[in-house]
Amino acid sequence: MRQLHFNLFLHDTGHHEASWRLPESDPYANLSLAAHQHLAKIAEEAKFDSVFLADSPVLWSDPGRRPAGKLEPTLLLAALVATTSRIGLIATASTSYNEPYNLARRFASLDHLSGGRAGWNIVTTAGEAAARNFGLDDQPLHKARYERADEFLEVSTRLWDSWADDAIVADKEAGVHARTDRVRGINHRGAFFRVDGALNLPRSPQAHPLLVQAGSSEDGKDFAAKWAEAVFTAQPTLSESQAFYADLKRRAAALGRNPDHVVILPGIVPVIGDTPAQARELEAELDRLIAPQYALATIAHTLGVDPDLLSLDRPLPDDLPGEEQIEGAKSRRTLIVDWARRENLTVRQLIGKLGGGRGHRTFTGTPVQVADTIQHYFENGAADGFNIMPAVLPSGIEAFAGKVVPILQERGLFRTEYTGTMLREHYGLPRPALEGALA
Ligand SMILES: Cc1cc2nc3c(=O)[nH]c(=O)nc-3n(C[C@H](O)[C@H](O)[C@H](O)COP(=O)(O)O)c2cc1C
Numbered sequence: 001m002r003q004l005h006f007n008l009f010l011h012d013t014g015h016h017e018a019s020w021r022l023p024e025s026d027p028y029a030n031l032s033l034a035a036h037q038h039l040a041k042i043a044e045e046a047k048f049d050s051v052f053l054a055d056s057p058v059l060w061s062d063p064g065r066r067p068a069g070k071l072e073p074t075l076l077l078a079a080l081v082a083t084t085s086r087i088g089l090i091a092t093a094s095t096s097y098n099e100p101y102n103l104a105r106r107f108a109s110l111d112h113l114s115g116g117r118a119g120w121n122i123v124t125t126a127g128e129a130a131a132r133n134f135g136l137d138d139q140p141l142h143k144a145r146y147e148r149a150d151e152f153l154e155v156s157t158r159l160w161d162s163w164a165d166d167a168i169v170a171d172k173e174a175g176v177h178a179r180t181d182r183v184r185g186i187n188h189r190g191a192f193f194r195v196d197g198a199l200n201l202p203r204s205p206q207a208h209p210l211l212v213q214a215g216s217s218e219d220g221k222d223f224a225a226k227w228a229e230a231v232f233t234a235q236p237t238l239s240e241s242q243a244f245y246a247d248l249k250r251r252a253a254a255l256g257r258n259p260d261h262v263v264i265l266p267g268i269v270p271v272i273g274d275t276p277a278q279a280r281e282l283e284a285e286l287d288r289l290i291a292p293q294y295a296l297a298t299i300a301h302t303l304g305v306d307p308d309l310l311s312l313d314r315p316l317p318d319d320l321p322g323e324e325q326i327e328g329a330k331s332r333r334t335l336i337v338d339w340a341r342r343e344n345l346t347v348r349q350l351i352g353k354l355g356g357g358r359g360h361r362t363f364t365g366t367p368v369q370v371a372d373t374i375q376h377y378f379e380n381g382a383a384d385g386f387n388i389m390p391a392v393l394p395s396g397i398e399a400f401a402g403k404v405v406p407i408l409q410e411r412g413l414f415r416t417e418y419t420g421t422m423l424r425e426h427y428g429l430p431r432p433a434l435e436g437a438l439a
């Protein structure tokens with residue numbers, strides 16, 4: 001029987017903008033190893049496929065408004081290796097502001113250290129602020145970022161394959177550690193990179209880390225269809241989720257890939273109460289804590305307009321820049337505009353909707369209601385599983401793991417035990433066969 005997949009999107013005190021202000025929240029959780037270990041442990045006990053850390057090489061959010069300090073994800077996940085044993089560990093890293101050799105090595109290291117539990121959320125990094133941290137005046141164009149990402153992946157996968165699986169023989173008698181004819185430089189010459197190789201690490205347990213991607217623009221979806229094995233996505237309605245799901249599976253199949261090997265995970269923000277009224281109360285309490293002037297500035301930035309053009313108690317202006325004019329996160333801009341227009345929202349109402357999950361769908365209700373909605377999406381061509389983004393952490397994941405997961409397990413929709421040890425096995429994905437000169 002087909003079963004759900006769950007990823008926990010780690011986010012210090014929770015995905016709600018104002019979660020750090022709740023009395024229960026530790027405002028220093030973003031810098032705490034113990035806090036992250038605690039979250040990973042809850043997710044592992046609930047048999048989640050993976051935990052995930054987002055990232056960007058830039059001071060991402062306003063440090064005045066919410067905890068903005070972000071530990072480097074592969075370092076933090078390496079520390080979680082020691083206190084977990086089965087759960088997958090997915091780190092975000094940018095193809096625009098790294099070199100393939102360093103990054104391929106970092107993910108191979110994480111895969112070796114964790115016994116095959118590493119995943120890479122591949123991002124192209126939107127925004128000129130990040131570009132200015134790397135000697136550029138402005139961000140490379142959206143299309144050029146994806147072209148670089150494509151070559152970046154070509155180089156990385158070839159580096160991971162630069163040692164054959166049988167290269168190491170560790171023959172003490174003969175004094176031969178590895179067969180040098182089974183290790184080969186990649187000698188790559190491309191538009192963006194020149195890399196001789198080989199990698200300075202043997203092929204890792206999973207061969208390649210699990211490749212994850214989250215772009216939803218046309219270029220983003222083409223990139224995902226070619227490279228991604230799991231896809232995160234923000235989809236505010238069931239019908240949009242279904243359309244995205246069908247579109248991406250079709251694109252993957254058109255490239256000759258097995259569509260089952262692209263696992264689609266829309267984000268959801270579960271807000272769980274023992275009664276429907278309790279759940280709604282929790283949601284309302286959080287929304288009251290949002291500082292609207294900061295949220296307005298964030299929306300203006302995504303839409304590519306001056307914040308002065310937006311006013312809290314009016315709808316979005318009619319003449320906004322179109323997706324084709326946005327060089328940042330194109331698809332997030334469209335999602336926000338469509339949502340506001342569809343429901344005729346004022347900017348203040350839009351902020352309330354986005355506060356919980358920045359465009360991800362909020363499932364508010366009792367454990368049974370949340371489980372029912374998950375099942376409905378899963379059985380109606382909208383998802384292979386979910387990226388769980390609790391509004392408040394750790395209480396949100398405690399509630400989800402303790403109350404929703406058992407219902408889904410009872411219904412046979414989610415595992416009660418891990419059957420594999422590696423991240424690819426959790427997601428039902430094969431280990432990549434060796435390609436190229438050493439195959
Ligand atoms: C769940 C989720 C997590 C994401 N995490 C990151 C991240 O950590 N860093 C980042 O730069 N972008 C992140 N993104 C943004 C995407 O990589 C992508 O840029 C965005 O969805 C816009 O799509 P497009 O680039 O194809 O226009 C994330 C998106 C989603 C849906």
